[in-house]
Amino acid sequence: MNDRIIFHIDINHCYAQIEEMLHPELRNVPMAVGGHEEKRQGIILAKNDLAKAAGVLTGESLREAREKDPDLLIIPPHYEDYMYYTGKVKEIYREYSDQVESFGLDEAWIDYTASRNLFGDPEEVCSRIMERVNEEIGLKVSAGISWNKVFAKLGSDQKKQGSPFSITRENYKQTVWPLPVESLLYVGTATSIKLRSRAIRTIGELAGYSEYHLRNAMGMAGTMIHAFANGEDTSPVSDVLRVTKPKSIGNSITMIHDVYSLEELKPVCYVLCEAVASRMREQGLEGSTVYVSMRSTSLDWTGWERKMEQKTDVSEEIFNAAMSLASQYNFSLPLRAFGVSVSQMHPSKGARQLSLFWDSRRYERARRTDLAMDEIRSRYGFYAVRRACTLLDRPMTEINVKEDHTVHPVGYFQGRKMIV
Amino acid sequence: MSELYKRYVDVIVRMQKDRKLVPLKLVWDNGTEYEIDKILSIDKRASEVGGGGIRYAVMICGRRRNLFYERDRWFIESVQP
Numbered sequence: 172m173n174d175r176i177i178f179h180i181d182i183n184h185c186y187a188q189i190e191e192m193l194h195p196e197l198r199n200v201p202m203a204v205g206g207h208e209e210k211r212q213g214i215i216l217a218k219n220d221l222a223k224a225a226g227v228l229t230g231e232s233l234r235e236a237r238e239k240d241p242d243l244l245i246i247p248p249h250y251e252d253y254m255y256y257t258g259k260v261k262e263i264y265r266e267y268s269d270q271v272e273s274f275g276l277d278e279a280w281i282d283y284t285a286s287r288n289l290f291g292d293p294e295e296v297c298s299r300i301m302e303r304v305n306e307e308i309g310l311k312v313s314a315g316i317s318w319n320k321v322f323a324k325l326g327s328d329q330k331k332q333g334s335p336f337s338i339t340r341e342n343y344k345q346t347v348w349p350l351p352v353e354s355l356l357y358v359g360t361a362t363s364i365k366l367r368s369r370a371i372r373t374i375g376e377l378a379g380y381s382e383y384h385l386r387n388a389m390g391m392a393g394t395m396i397h398a399f400a401n402g403e404d405t406s407p408v409s410d411v412l413r414v415t416k417p418k419s420i421g422n423s424i425t426m427i428h429d430v431y432s433l434e435e436l437k438p439v440c441y442v443l444c445e446a447v448a449s450r451m452r453e454q455g456l457e458g459s460t461v462y463v464s465m466r467s468t469s470l471d472w473t474g475w476e477r478k479m480e481q482k483t484d485v486s487e488e489i490f491n492a493a494m495s496l497a498s499q500y501n502f503s504l505p506l507r508a509f510g511v512s513v514s515q516m517h518p519s520k521g522a523r524q525l526s527l528f529w530d531s532r533r534y535e536r537a538r539r540t541d542l543a544m545d546e547i548r549s550r551y552g553f554y555a556v557r558r559a560c561t562l563l564d565r566p567m568t569e570i571n572v573k574e575d576h577t578v579h580p581v582g583y584f585q586g587r588k589m590i591v
Numbered sequence: 592m593s594e595l596y597k598r599y600v601d602v603i604v605r606m607q608k609d610r611k612l613v614p615l616k617l618v619w620d621n622g623t624e625y626e627i628d629k630i631l632s633i634d635k636r637a638s639e640v641g642g643g644g645i646r647y648a649v650m651i652c653g654r655r656r657n658l659f660y661e662r663d664r665w666f667i668e669s670v671q672p
Binding site: 192193194307308310 | 634
């Protein structure tokens with residue numbers, strides 16, 4: 172059997188590196204890209220080498236980071252630049268294969284198997300790609316090559332300078348197996364605790380563990396990571412043209428001030444529901460399950476979901492469902508972040524079953540309002556039209572959720588089932 | 592090599608029917624125009640002064656300079672700040 176040849180290429184600390192590329196003077200100071208502090212979306216998204224040396228961690232709050240290094244320069248993210256330059260990087264990848272699958276903005280898998288006859292030796296070509304990204308875009312990348320996606324990613328995680336890290340059937344027991352089990356894709360904190368309680372500390376120990384016991388303890392996820400550890404991941408690299416339908420569409424925000432009551436939450440909820448409904452209509456989808464997630468000031472998430480009687484893409488209906496779900500929250504602690512998402516998607520039919528029990532005219536009116544708002548906004552900008560209730564708390568609702576908050580990490584399987 | 596600075600500049604460009612962009616003149620902030628005598632090479636490059644794009648290595652008044660078409664504007668690696 173001929174093995175596949177898969178590259179995984181990762182733009183090192185992507186956001187920070189793009190800022191450095193655009194403004195080289197930032198290389199000389201400890202610098203991090205962080206959320207807007209005044210809007211309280213304050214975590215470190217990426218940091219440069221000097222900030223890393225000072226102990227700054229990705230994901231910690233801006234305040235924690237400043238305590239470690241008072242001179243740390245924190246700049247707000249410029250997503251538009253990041254999307255532009257990562258797009259340029261991926262254009263280079265696509266010169267070598269039509270199977271390029273993005274994993275977030277900064278990472279991608281490239282299936283090089285069929286391109287080998289065109290371009291030649293994989294290691295040489297991968298090195299050439301790394302060189303070109305550096306010369307043409309000015310960004311340093313690290314790369315891994317293997318016969319499956321999971322090991323290719325492990326290879327690029329080794330951050331070898333200048334050339335790809337190859338993981339082959341001959342060397343994986345020496346290179347991959349001694350690594351801590353947490354470095355494997357899909358082994359997060361929760362899984363790590365379960366594995367360590369079974370004395371599984373390395374990927375090798377996971378690979379050698381009984382698959383039967385893992386499945387008993389963790390279900391399909393156990394089977395999956397066992398296969399990953401043994402290099403038996405067979406998931407394909409998607410092609411360029413393949414567009415996967417989302418399983419759910421959602422938006423969430425950290426609010427600029429804490430919220431103490433349902434009444435205060437209402438305008439924020441409207442803004443989110445409008446964004447979600449508008450994104451659903453753009454993709455021609457309707458959903459039937461509404462989910463709200465709520466984060467208190469103690470930073471714990473809680474969430475509720477509810478199935479709707481009818482599939483919908485109308486903000487008013489999503490809003491009503493979301494508010495009735497949110498009313499289960501007792502506000503013993505004020506609310507810090509709030510999110511709404513809709514799942515169980517189906518292509519929109521543009522018509523719906525009439526019922527004796529609800530007023531279809533109301534649905535029609537709400538849908539027409541939404542469509543009119545979409546059109547006004549597309550022509551005159553987001554703030555050209557808005558619900559009156561959002562004027563009660565302008566700073567809180569002056570967020571263009573749809574445009575500014577939809578850079579999302581993507582799931583590994585993109586809705587595909589894993590075949591083991 | 593003396594230190595270089597990133598200077599965005601006005602450029603007078605010929606847009607050809609084969610979609611090629613040919614920079615003809617560079618206009619400095621004080622209004623002085625500099626003729627681009629020759630284009631030596633065109634390639635995609637990152638610039639050492641930050642950013643990058645399509646790099647035109649050009650001769651201006653007998654000196655070699657790098658002029659970049661970055662997304663939707665032009666900058667030059669200038670020896671003057």
